[in-house]
Amino acid sequence: MTLKAVVRTETRARVNDFAIKLANVNGTGSASANSLLMKAIFRMGIPVSGKNLFPSNIQGLPTWYEIRVNKDGHTSRALDYDLMVTMNAQTYAADIAEVRSGGYVLYDSTWPLPSELLRTDVTFLGVPLAELCAQQFERPRDRLLLKNICYAGALVALLGVDRDVIATLLEETFGGKPKLRDANQLALKLGFDYASEQLTCPLPIHLEPMDAKEGNILIDGNTATALGCLYAGATVAAWYPITPSTSVMDNFASLCRRYRVHDGVHDYLIVQAEDELAALGMVVGASWNGARAFTATSGPGISLMNELLGFAYYAEIPAVIVNVQRTGPSTGMPTRTQQADLLLCAYASHGDTKHVLLFPANPAECFDFAVKAFDLAERFQTPVLMLSDLDIGMNDWVVPQLAWDDAFLPDRGRVLTAEELHALPRFNRYEDEDAEFVTPRTLPGAAPGGAYFVRGSGHDKRGAYTEVPDKYQEVVDRLAHKHTAAALHLPAPVLHRREGARIGVVCIGSGDLAVREAAELLAARDLPVDVMRVRGFPFPPSVRAFLDEHEILFVVEQNRDAQLRSLLVLETGVSTARLHSVLVYGGFPLSAQQVVDSIVTQTGSE
């Protein structure tokens, strides 16, 4: 096989609208090269997304990275790839099969590709990466590692990435380490030069600078969540490591080291707990004692936190829990995304319990909702769970720059001051409810006379143990009302309406972009739909109103059992029969095409 033999050209140019997928081996250093490309495209002002599809392994298994570029801002996951970079011999066949007809495959031509892989409807772009690196670098480690930068260089040429942008990025990354910088620059140049000389550059699919970058940043959800916790004033954090939530705490720790150390004093305390039960116990203990405290975990951790979630609900203690969802059940696929903890989180723990949930759709909302979570937890004296997911949490997203209002004051809820306390004839913990059914609390040690006894056992308004039905009911009934009252303090659902839409589509969290893109695609097929994205639980009345407005309703979510639909049915009273499901739960981020296909099929509009 010679290189030239398989090169074919496509004529139709697709500028700033294509998807590429890079197939790598885990632990070989490809992530840096891939995100370099992604970042460069972002800097060129072009809407872009990067999805890291990685295994639950440290070294040796297949891993993929997908970059989608779309001038109209549709950057949910693409399902057909215009260009595949195949760096993993284990998965050659499957990877090459995934390229769309007419697309491209970039491969390491140091060795020939097995002939059975040679599809005739795609263009193979060979770059002798290993050979190029072997010529220039001595050490095996460098040769292996720099192959990645080398293919990045080829892509810079093929896709028309701005070379200045790339140069600046390399400078920023390795500026302080000249040796490293030089090696990377050289590797990049090797790939670039080879492609420029040997291949037709740029490809019909290529980039041109835009201005979509203005006011935007590139950030992953876990970093944004950590920032939110920092800005909300969280001082105590307790956690147990678990993918994909670990980087929430990693980021919180480094932000604290940066912003919370004054004269050697650390205004924070992070405890790596012995397990998730302990982590939530610590958050509850700290919150009871007046600190803003949180934990971050994923599904298995939530399962383990069940007992204490019920305790905090019943004893009315604030707690913020970030659940970065992954694919279940059980250990499931730890590095794959899903939205399958909705039901569990809504009603976690035995007995009658209901929790307050927040559903961010992207890192910007992770920041805002993290701040909101503390306000809600303290205002309503109850656990608040923010349900992000692996797609949001661990992928880089382009979002508007985060904003902060310096006038912001945390809502600490009803905490009695010493004066207020003294003005009371007698302080009873669960008495004197306000319009939202919240009763005032006191902080331990703050003032004499404020003591009360926290318990998860049956208690009356005074907090005293009771086994008297009426006294017990008085308290749990108030809790139910309090939960309902929280609805109006949650972020309202986001509506996208379209002229003449009879169909309503409900979505949640990271489904946002795909569903909005799907709505455009459907409109183009004369199937206009209104979209509502719910952002919190319990649902405000507007959710029910949207459902009532539409004859046909679809609920798009990433789980098998239609859990969002379940919550909607249970809490709005709409019947299951009215809510059709679009369920995608294979573990990869949602793509617009999946939504379109399902709705088209179900409405018989094919």
Place this chain on the structure above:
Amino acid sequence: MTLKAVVRTETRARVNDFAIKLANVNGTGSASANSLLMKAIFRMGIPVSGKNLFPSNIQGLPTWYEIRVNKDGHTSRALDYDLMVTMNAQTYAADIAEVRSGGYVLYDSTWPLPSELLRTDVTFLGVPLAELCAQQFERPRDRLLLKNICYAGALVALLGVDRDVIATLLEETFGGKPKLRDANQLALKLGFDYASEQLTCPLPIHLEPMDAKEGNILIDGNTATALGCLYAGATVAAWYPITPSTSVMDNFASLCRRYRVHDGVHDYLIVQAEDELAALGMVVGASWNGARAFTATSGPGISLMNELLGFAYYAEIPAVIVNVQRTGPSTGMPTRTQQADLLLCAYASHGDTKHVLLFPANPAECFDFAVKAFDLAERFQTPVLMLSDLDIGMNDWVVPQLAWDDAFLPDRGRVLTAEELHALPRFNRYEDEDAEFVTPRTLPGAAPGGAYFVRGSGHDKRGAYTEVPDKYQEVVDRLAHKHTAAALHLPAPVLHRREGARIGVVCIGSGDLAVREAAELLAARDLPVDVMRVRGFPFPPSVRAFLDEHEILFVVEQNRDAQLRSLLVLETGVSTARLHSVLVYGGFPLSAQQVVDSIVTQTGSE
């Protein structure tokens, strides 16, 4: 105050139809006296129930016992008492206030009752219990303890309890211990003689022998459950003590000591685990290894078992979990009853999970369903949770004698024999599903070639780790189908139909008797209702059919959040709006009156 002054007579005789309540102090030995009475009434062939309303305490707090006698078999908890025995000075006022107008109060007249307690519309029956005992018994311990038997003696006279029956019972209990027997007989006689001589005996409310006993036994649900586990062939049990489930394991242990020790060999192994997570882990390990294994717990234990429940669901390992429900949330009221773990048990654990549930209504069903639970768990290779409650589990119930068919063979599900295994080209754990979506398993060590790898991580049909969406989905989709398939193997709902009923009433578990009595009371008010008691989850189609048949539907359950209604809505598709709730969740067993009142009010039939 003199005794005679407050004695008034009621003329209307109420034979075999009244309720008495005995107010005692915990730890003073009243339970034996109370159950002696209850047992005597049972032996007289009269339908009777005894409800023990006890505190979460070992000694010193108020405790009550309620006996309801009803010739028509309506023995759900009564709310108005014809006779109150007040043995607890702490609660005199409240107890006396509870007696119906025209009723009776039996008190210890050694000391006068405070005059403010003397209602004029009830008859006070004074028996100088302390004095009588002080005259006859030396030791303080005996004086205290035998006061109980003394009031029992008075009740024997007042209510017309068969003296031969009582004599036999005492003989049976203390036969081998003459001293004890004599003391008890004496105490009984003291009370009996005093009442016979000083009071008008029998009261208009009194007993007459019947023949309702034939073929019945008196048994509590936890004993029956233990018996079921014994008969089902359970060999491994693991548990962590928790009220009100502890006696399941206590009974299982004593049954095993009695029936499972052959020539010194113990055909069972019971492990008191370090916590509930461990208990379920042990059950899962043992079941995987081919033993029938179970655990018994209550709400907090279920919360802690969440992670492993999801694991067993996904890895498809049988497990039997008995949940004797108590009042939640959190520690709640450990000695009070509720049906508030329905939602949690149905969907326990993160990710998409669905479990198989059984809802016994009485000890007889505890026995049958316990046996059934093992068959289901092994047939469907999944956790099966039997949801009993404190009322069923810890109170004595009159139920038909338990039956056993010696032809019974346990359904061990699809376990490959060595021959079947060898006949296969290759054994793949999650392949070759049958019509019920069950795939065959092998037992460790049974034969070479049968090995497979159990994991809670994403796996394909072979049981191999996978992160490939299709392969992952293939398995979890089958699990969903398997769950649905189980519906037809669960005990069918029990229907009680009435001519002309437009209203359907759905109930569950221990609500049975009260709802059936309520149906009669409603019929008497020209409000005929059909009753359906669901007995398992997932629901078979007949449940949906019943709902569809009725214009107006009520769901009667003992929790705040209408959890059964939620399950019905989610799994049958009927809208919440169609299901009206009757919710009683103060912690005491359900009474017919509560159901009638609620339905009458809600239907506007007052």
Place this chain on the structure above:
Amino acid sequence: MPSIVKPLIPLATLPRNDLGLTPRNYEGAMSTLCAGCGHDSVTAALMQALFELSIPPYKVAKLSGIGCSSKTTAYFAGEAHGFNSVHGRMPTIATGAIAANRELHYVGVSGDGDSLSIGLGHLAHAVRRNIRMLYVIDNNGVYGLTKGQFSASADIGSTSKKGEANAFAPIDPLMLALSIGATFVARGFSGDKERLVPILKAGLSHRGLALVDVISPCVQFNDHEGSTKSYLFVREHEVSATDFVEPRETIVAHVPDQGVLAVPMHDGSQMHFRAVPAGYDPTDRAAAMHYLQDRHAQGEVVTGLVYADEGVPDLHELSGTPEGPLAAVPFDRLCPGADELARLQDSFR
């Protein structure tokens, strides 16, 4: 755990501490434990220790799990905040609470079931983090509240009320704690208030986690080997009812400075207590473990301060937190503000 309020009978002659408070100020709700329960004696010793140290009650936080022992946090220092959490998780609540506010005095009360079974991992890690608190285990060898199952501290051969013998080796919380680096371990006996109060005071003053194991007999369910017969005896010869709890006298005894004290328990059995000898060096961890094992092999229970090391920093010292409560750091010191957020985001481009 009903909070029955005790009648307040003013007694002019009550002693006063440095704060001018009387022992009354350190009382709590009326106990609902069984008459004679060892736990009530521990409660009394705790009140005394807090009183003697002149700790303001409202600056005390009382934490517990679930069990008869855990109920006792309601029975002392009624003016202190109490936190009766869930079974076995008290150490985690304590860790969080202490993280938020290092200025309070933390008293954890737990049981042998609560701390040595379901909560064993948490206890171990609290010890490892050396959080500053007094951690009392009311150790009765049984699960009192759930009616008499063996706990992990039950001795081999102990028999339950139902007559079954325990087969498994006991866990000694002090040995366990020492093996993982505890900085303060001591043992007391509920019946010996005289020795217990100073131990509790020492624990309250310790730099980190002070683990005090208190042998605290359960008058209801604690029947050891020698008493099997005695229990059967009672059954044979006495009026018996399964729910009858005989009111008992609290066992009182004083472990001598030297030699072994044999204390008869309610069930007729005997426990052998030995106070650490006069020259005992509580700063040598290996020797302490050796001593405990040695005496245990002789069937003796060592009481007293077994090991203490004031040289190990607590969680806060290790974390470099402010001197006052973390929870009290003003918001403007915690929130970097809008400008800083803008600056930071330059790196996200």
Place this chain on the structure above:
Amino acid sequence: MPSIVKPLIPLATLPRNDLGLTPRNYEGAMSTLCAGCGHDSVTAALMQALFELSIPPYKVAKLSGIGCSSKTTAYFAGEAHGFNSVHGRMPTIATGAIAANRELHYVGVSGDGDSLSIGLGHLAHAVRRNIRMLYVIDNNGVYGLTKGQFSASADIGSTSKKGEANAFAPIDPLMLALSIGATFVARGFSGDKERLVPILKAGLSHRGLALVDVISPCVQFNDHEGSTKSYLFVREHEVSATDFVEPRETIVAHVPDQGVLAVPMHDGSQMHFRAVPAGYDPTDRAAAMHYLQDRHAQGEVVTGLVYADEGVPDLHELSGTPEGPLAAVPFDRLCPGADELARLQDSFR
């Protein structure tokens, strides 16, 4: 944990054991751990031990929790049943499995995170019950799979890949186990297969729970004090990428019979191993603990069989169960039948 099947290259010269099986029969799926990971060496030693003991692979049950270490049950004895459970709960699964069938050979593989944090309570209670199994901890001082957090066995002052120093005292699983009555504790080093195999064989033959702590370096995240610089050094001087895992050589070393062996770790630091000396008496619990503490204070890691007591019955012996598997007792011996049920119910009237 993908199960990549290894190519089967028939080798005529392979040794055979008493069953006529070759080491090949004890292999499993291809490891997906990092090249050079200590855990793979432990796996190899396990294969060897099972092979040498001529244990039929299908009579082996392999149990694990979650972690890189826990994945390794897939990498040996492919013809044995494997059970990869959830994080920290392996001891509970093992207890149940063993209860059901005492005839299999149980090999548990866990990590220091799995067994000393989330699973610590279960480990302790499995030790206490003396269930018959080989319990291996692949101890690397870090959470490998979740990318390098400190585990509870990390030494004070160890630094993480991110440069933070661990502040908390390490838990030595052997000390912990000894303090609660373990009947077999030993330590090996993944790099010293020659000494590890006999220890594993001894453990497989033990009457109860044999706890074997194996120091098993994580080539990815295990950076000790001395190596902080070395890590920084690498960062300064080498091509660095956050997701790059350098393929490494497995560390191999042989701890001498006497004296201390200093083994250089991947990160440039050194670990000091000391084999128990020739005359060492592994039957004295107190002495064993003393020895461990003593050597630890010297910065040495003791390897070898530290303590063994074959005199303590295992769970089955204590429970009087049948000699064969409980799971195999025929149903008619388990079910008392209809007549007996009728008879029993006479007492319910």
